[in-house]
Amino acid sequence: MNDAVIVMPTYNEIENIEIILEKIFSLNLGLDVLVVDDNSPDKTFQKVQEMIDSNKYEDQLSLMIRENKEGLGKAYIAGFKRALSKEYKYVIEMDADLSHDPKYLHSFLENIKENDLVIGSRYVKGGGSVHWSRFRKLISSGGGLYARTILGIDIKDPTGGFKCFRREVLESIDLDKLITTGYAFQIEMNYRASIMGFRVKEIPIIFEDRVAGKSKMSKKIFIEALLKVIVLRFHKNDILRG
Ligand SMILES: Nc1nc2c(ncn2[C@@H]2O[C@H](COP(=O)(O)OP(=O)(O)OP(=O)(O)O)[C@@H](O)[C@H]2O)c(=O)[nH]1
Numbered sequence: 001m002n003d004a005v006i007v008m009p010t011y012n013e014i015e016n017i018e019i020i021l022e023k024i025f026s027l028n029l030g031l032d033v034l035v036v037d038d039n040s041p042d043k044t045f046q047k048v049q050e051m052i053d054s055n056k057y058e059d060q061l062s063l064m065i066r067e068n069k070e071g072l073g074k075a076y077i078a079g080f081k082r083a084l085s086k087e088y089k090y091v092i093e094m095d096a097d098l099s100h101d102p103k104y105l106h107s108f109l110e111n112i113k114e115n116d117l118v119i120g121s122r123y124v125k126g127g128g129s130v131h132w133s134r135f136r137k138l139i140s141s142g143g144g145l146y147a148r149t150i151l152g153i154d155i156k157d158p159t160g161g162f163k164c165f166r167r168e169v170l171e172s173i174d175l176d177k178l179i180t181t182g183y184a185f186q187i188e189m190n191y192r193a194s195i196m197g198f199r200v201k202e203i204p205i206i207f208e209d210r211v212a213g214k215s216k217m218s219k220k221i222f223i224e225a226l227l228k229v230i231v232l233r234f235h236k237n238d239i240l241r242g
């Protein structure tokens, strides 16, 4: 077992999963990967199981299959709990759709040594996004500004999903009491870590639009995010009381 594990949620990522896993393992960074698949109709989980059975990755790769698609947040929570049941010091969140370039993993591992939460950010110097429509950029930067202003947190990119938690952060958050499930899950985790006083650092990443497979982002998820930010703000005292 390594010190750090990547928790990677998947839903219909058959075209991407093998490529991303191969890329990660070829870096030899001493990282384990736990794929959390919500019973993808395209059988993404089967591909992962084949890779495990090939014994090429020894015990570095593992798989958790959940019965139903319940959204990104629920998949992450299940993955976090599994990671915490082991001795990992660091838990990394990463998408399977090749939007998060594994070349940044090294930088996450360096920066987490002096921090509690490291966030891959499109909105710090050196960061950005490519192949995104202007509409998608507007939603992302507008959503970030909105969350930052209402919640009063100094995080330039509060919605991103490429990040690394020190174990203690996840242990301090009651994962059964999270208010959000969809897109806003990222904001909620950042908010909780920030107001609890953990050291948060943003590092620049260039975010690539997905090439294959479909986005699961929907109007419903977006509206949930807008409303839940306000709910979160009103729960600040409850969160701090624990
Ligand atoms: N297990 C699980 N994984 C999910 C679910 N929804 C999304 N994912 C995965 O979470 C990651 C991020 O989802 P995306 O659809 O790429 O969402 P996004 O990055 O906000 O949207 P795009 O930029 O359009 O790709 C991907 O690896 C998805 O396969 C879900 O309900 N369950």
Ligand SMILES: [Mg+2]
Pocket: 095, 097, 099, 210
């Ligand atoms: Mg994506």
